[in-house]
Amino acid sequence: MSTYKAPLTDIRFALYDVLGAEALFAQLGYTDATRDILDAVLDEAARFAETVLAPLNGVGDEVGSTFDKSTGEVTTPPGFKAAYGQFVEGGWTGLTASPDFGGQGLPHTIGVPLNELVNAANLAWGNFPLLSHGAVEALKQHGQDWQREVFLKPLVDGRWTGTMCLTEPHCGTDLGLLKTRAEPNEDGSYAITGTKIFITAGEHDLTDNIVHLVLARLPDAPAGAKGISLFVTPKFKVARDGSVGERNTLRCGSIEHKMGIKGSVTCVMNFDGAQGYLVGQPHKGLQAMFTMMNTARLGVGLQGIGLSERAYQNALAYARDRLQTRSLAGAKFPDKPADPIIVHPDVRRMLLTVKSLVEGSRLLALHAGTLIDVANHSADAAERERADTLVSFLTPISKACQTEWGIENTYHALQCFGGHGYIHEHGMEQLARDARITTLYEGTTGIQALDLMGRKTASTQGAGLKLFLAQVEAFIGANENNPAVAEFIAPLREKAAEWAGLTRSILQRAAQDPEEIGAASHDYLFYSGYVVLAYWWARSVAAADASSHGEAFKQAKLETARFYFARILPRTLAHAAAIESGAAPLMAMAAERFGD
Amino acid sequence: MSTYKAPLTDIRFALYDVLGAEALFAQLGYTDATRDILDAVLDEAARFAETVLAPLNGVGDEVGSTFDKSTGEVTTPPGFKAAYGQFVEGGWTGLTASPDFGGQGLPHTIGVPLNELVNAANLAWGNFPLLSHGAVEALKQHGQDWQREVFLKPLVDGRWTGTMCLTEPHCGTDLGLLKTRAEPNEDGSYAITGTKIFITAGEHDLTDNIVHLVLARLPDAPAGAKGISLFVTPKFKVARDGSVGERNTLRCGSIEHKMGIKGSVTCVMNFDGAQGYLVGQPHKGLQAMFTMMNTARLGVGLQGIGLSERAYQNALAYARDRLQTRSLAGAKFPDKPADPIIVHPDVRRMLLTVKSLVEGSRLLALHAGTLIDVANHSADAAERERADTLVSFLTPISKACQTEWGIENTYHALQCFGGHGYIHEHGMEQLARDARITTLYEGTTGIQALDLMGRKTASTQGAGLKLFLAQVEAFIGANENNPAVAEFIAPLREKAAEWAGLTRSILQRAAQDPEEIGAASHDYLFYSGYVVLAYWWARSVAAADASSHGEAFKQAKLETARFYFARILPRTLAHAAAIESGAAPLMAMAAERFGD
CATH class of the missing domain: 1.10.540.10 (Acyl-CoA dehydrogenase/oxidase, N-terminal domain)
Known part of the structure; x- marks a missing residue:
């Protein structure tokens, strides 16, 4: 393991x-x-x-x-x-x-x-x-005051856990299609009826109660996404005074058999007139949902980092330990029967790819964390607003890139083990299987890309990007004469300008053809992620240089940054070219010509 | 499923x-x-x-x-x-x-x-x-005449199956380290003793006998790769007259629990003085091995294509069927509750990526097949030699790219299913798990890359590449004025020239520093694969245009080629930049600075 x-x-x-x-x-x-x-x-x-x-x-x-x-x-x-x-x-x-x-x-x-x-x-x-x-x-x-009073303490102290009940068999991304109904009861509560699927931790034996936050339609709800309301619906009924009553009429109908995260439980939840209480305004459930979702998205992004770090540690240990063939430059450990595989450039390429993506992602994620603190606690309203805009912009980048890199990183780490990586007992294949869910749940990568390109860029005229680029400019301005990072300044400046240019170009084209948004979204997301990490790598080198860390630490940061700029950042070239090719190569083919 | x-x-x-x-x-x-x-x-x-x-x-x-x-x-x-x-x-x-x-x-x-x-x-x-x-x-x-006589017929007619027993617990890539011994018996046979791992189909119930081809060392063997011999060692002993005798002293000790291909069996094989016969010359076992290996490598490459094709068919059916949200350009199917997801550019991006890689790979693989026929059956010795050189050059590209694309393609296809792709019952996750072995066995992708860059390029002064580029030039020359493919000629010419230039540049640097071979190998392999496919896509469009296929078929080939040139071929930009950055970013870091 x-x-x-x-x-x-x-x-x-x-x-x-x-x-x-x-x-x-x-x-x-x-x-x-x-x-x-x-x-x-x-x-x-x-x-x-x-x-x-x-x-x-x-x-x-x-x-x-x-x-x-x-x-x-x-x-x-x-x-x-x-x-x-x-x-x-x-x-x-x-x-x-x-x-x-x-x-x-x-x-x-x-x-x-x-x-x-x-x-x-x-x-x-x-x-x-x-x-x-x-x-x-x-x-x-x-939530209403009594709901906060009654539900928050047990959720915060962990006596109860919560769920998000959104998806139904016929709708995941498109919640406007959902069918679960909420009928008013005489006591002010609602009777929730419907089937939800993919409910993580929908049922389990860890706590006495489980608090389901359920999206459903009121009887007078308008059609589509504007007719969805949010209800708090506990497994055991909870009265307004906080007392826990009888079992609610909701039940786990089955659990999914999944590729990985087998210890986690993914439930089909059947609500059969279950007692729930309206949270927030009628028909405004989607807004409340997004509150949950943004937190969850950043949380899923961290799953990508965690899996990558664990995969890296095991691949590194294996690469230092496994003796196999000699370095092409001559034996490095002539007293051993063969050299450890870490001497080989291609094994180093895999390890350094993981290392540079993990350590860079860690800064992306922690920075997003600090922005949430600023947005919630700064005394300056304008600063709160800026932080909120910036973290909104970075959320889809963080979620999608960190999870996609999680898949890539667990791939490389498994590959370092050769055939042994495919065998269950080494534990590397579990990391790869577990990682595979992260680009699917809490909005697929495609949904994150659309969120970034549409809601967070086109709809705001690039407000988030401008704030991030201002930060990059400030770093460049402050470090233009800093010899520790001199080599990274020009490429960073060039990428920042290119990023702004690509954004303008997409938005101009999108004004003519809305398909340009979706056509650019995936490559724009990754382009953005790689430039964000380039910024964090340059800052890491500067910070390491100015820190009290030892020479070996500083040297490792510098060498990893150099690897990143030389070997990973050039991926932006492919993404930029794909973006510039526009929507036509994607949209030309009629659906029937894709195949039989 | x-x-x-x-x-x-x-x-x-x-x-x-x-x-x-x-x-x-x-x-x-x-x-x-x-x-x-x-x-x-x-x-x-x-x-x-x-x-x-x-x-x-x-x-x-x-x-x-x-x-x-x-x-x-x-x-x-x-x-x-x-x-x-x-x-x-x-x-x-x-x-x-x-x-x-x-x-x-x-x-x-x-x-x-x-x-x-x-x-x-x-x-x-x-x-x-x-x-x-x-x-x-x-x-x-x-094999000796009697071995061919006795073993080939049952292997060819399928009464028996064969294995390749190479890997041992401490060595896979580096067979020079292997320890299995072969001691001469008085009757001219050998007693084989040792443990082999990762033996596909090492034991099973499909046939009466299993013919193991085992690498082992003779008592007088020189150390390392030059002291390895090949032995044919059947599960049931086979006499020189073909009669099948008693059970040989070899046995499956356990089987591996794997990420996928669970129906296939991967055995630990224990040889305990098992009777075997020398195949070929003493100490020349590795050459005989490569004979098996090259065939097997092309075969594994086909696994990548097969899985990709199956994944594509299922993803396409799902994308046409699953109704979810509307096209950003306005409802395409206003009579349905939502549009099928194939209307979305990002779903099309995933599908077209798979389609263009599968159909392109199919030509790479079939072309390699025709080269083997030419190499074996042409009346012209020079033509046989050329075909052999070219298929040797294409084998690592075919094996590594087709399997890596198999992983990418099964990834995209699963992603098209959203969360449903992660659930076992849809069968998409099995394809992804099964695909994961293909970049590991019969030589990892890193080994294929070294084979291409070292043995098939540096050691031959680019002989294989020259033959392939001559083919590209011939196509360009013949189609320069063909309006059906006009748009592809300039990019193809540019990539062919760049490929030749990158090769020269790597070989020049490698003359100074042998690490440049390993440092360039992975990106050179993929660079090569993408240009090879660009050639086959241009040829496909020309061939479709000249064929008796209907307009829809021709149009689909043209649109897929356009997608490939616009959206996939630009990956060469990232690979070229990584190649040009040289070995330093990979080799600078001392092993101890990679982490704790």
């Missing part, structure tokens, strides 16, 4: 040296978020991830969550329930939640490495607490 | 219209390989693949091959044995084998679509007969 060690050195470097998190948290009024406290949190999170969760990753895959058709109950894999108990006891579920609801009130940013570690250690397990955050956000922002 | 229909229209187009196979076969003296015969073979192969093999693909994955530790026996999944019986009865195992050994003597080329169909229908099943071809080739070229 694969092993895992939390990459605390790099996380601390990103947090403190690159992002200046200490000063930022102080400025935002997080008086408890001192470096001592944060370091202790990271140490303890690492211990929990390494010693409690990581050892359960294999059994989660092998045993899986199981379903009893006769009772509708789900049993999680051996050890999952005990680990969840420790997680709750350690206060992890409420780490960044407001003290108003029993949380510890630490910055959102510090939840980012926690989630990276949890996902790396045990992605399937991590899905049980994951969606509670979205439920908390939705109730906090849209 | 996924469905499958043999793509006979496209195979026939490639074979007859693009490659002119009828005339070629006639010229090579294959008097029986008329179009009537070939068409009947293809029809029958399609029927067998669609109706016998394809329905067993799911059960192969779900039940898998199973191992009985007490007896050392392997039971194949339900239906596999009966299907194998039909395969043998239909004469398929000897389709292209020499009539001298009971084969039907058809051109090697016609085995290519047969293998594509078998692999598409049931990759795991296809692995049982696959390696017999390699064993036949090795025995035919290197």
